[in-house]
Amino acid sequence: MRTRRGGATTLALPWPVWVPAVVGFGLIAVPVAGLVLRTNWADFGALITTPAALDALWLSLQTGLVSTALCLLLGTPLALVLARSDLPGLAVLRSIVLLPLVLPPVVGGLTLLFLLGRTGPIGQLLDAWFGITVPFSTEAVVLAQTFVAMPFLVVSLEGALRTAGERYEVVAATLGAPPLTALRRVTLPVVLPGLVSGSVLAFARALGEFGATIAFAGNLQGTTQTLPLLIYIQSQNDLDGAVAMSLVLVVVAVLVIVATRTRDVSGVR
């Protein structure tokens, strides 16, 4: 592979690539720049340090991290099954796993509510047996975020697993490594970059999650009001506050992406 950083051998991109690339970049970057222009800098500090804003930021970071951990815990095995097993109907299974990408998040949240709400088939049992009410809790926020974020991890990891192929595992097996050891010592280290980028995508998606959360978990400061929910509610009557907090969300997301990108590159090379 040739890279710019490598120096001598840089492949020139054909010129027709540049124009749409610049337009595409502008489509994303210009509105974000507009956000910066619209920000009330005089009151910025006060706007992003209100109790509600700090509660929401803290809750977003917490739930985003827990959701990402859940995605890793459940999504990694799921990606392994999709990439390496010979289950019948694997294509159907994969399309079901990808559904949250297509489904409007609010619909995802409503289905979670119908399933786990007080009158839902599972919610009813949880209530009767353990006295647990899932909606309107921080756990509900995590569930909603995991629901929408997991496909991002599964897709990138499955891609990485397919690209890597099975040859190293075959070698490990011929050298006498049991399957679990091969998985732990060979497969996972090989696809680590995919695992990292998948986790970053999942975290970013969880951080920005709105529809499923407000439908399933509701909106209460300190318990279920994440940053996107607070931003939406604030945008109804305090645009300055909403814009300022959006900027905070953007900064957090950029920091996470930049931090993991550099690490992931140095890990590969």
Next chain:
Amino acid sequence: MSGARRLVVTALAAALALTVTGCGSSDGEQQPTRTLTVSAAASLTDVYDGLKPRFEQANPGTTVVFNFGGSDTLSQQVVQGAPADVLATASTRTMQTAQQAGRIAGEPVTYATNRLQIAVQPGNPKQVTGLPSLVGPQVTESVCAPAVPCGAATEAAERAAGVTLDPVSEEQDVRSVLQRVQTRNVDAGLVYVTDVRAAGGQVQGVDFPEATAPGAAQNYLVGAVVGGQADLADAWIRFVTGPQGDAALQQAGFTLR
């Protein structure tokens, strides 16, 4: 491959021909139609949808198109130059926003009000009697977030009653509160009389005295947008504030002004 492409081209050409002739024939037969665009608060959806065919019948050649949404969003859109003829908001403040930007022609009309009710399960199993009976863990309730109009009304009612509610969730709009009660995920919710009415028998409304406190009632205003079709806008405003509009509003649970 080339056969398939030829098929696609033929189909496209046929579709185009149909569209062109379709336009041509309607142009030839009918007088030019006019479109009245009404930006209206989401809580007016049922009433306005019901009034539309009757207005169109009374004004031949006119088609009414609605843009339903939150009053804040709608008034912002009008301020930003959205092409609307009529603005109908669910609060005085949002109408003033558009007025101060010089986007409303003449004086808007305040023609109806809406008041809060406590929506509970049919039969009122938790025996909710008023705001104080909602406080405490034995009754779970959902309300609108203070930033949205129904939430501001709820806060005003709470102040008047001297109680602080302990909701499990503060929703982004009043229909979300209603949905929580309908799906039985909460015992009670503060919504408007019109929402209880719209839910049919699925919820029951409980009146409470503080619903008429200052700031708790919601005003409905309608005004003509500057730069719109003034004659059609006035016709719509006269229609919704006239006998037919009054009857529809009352049936939906609004109080006339």
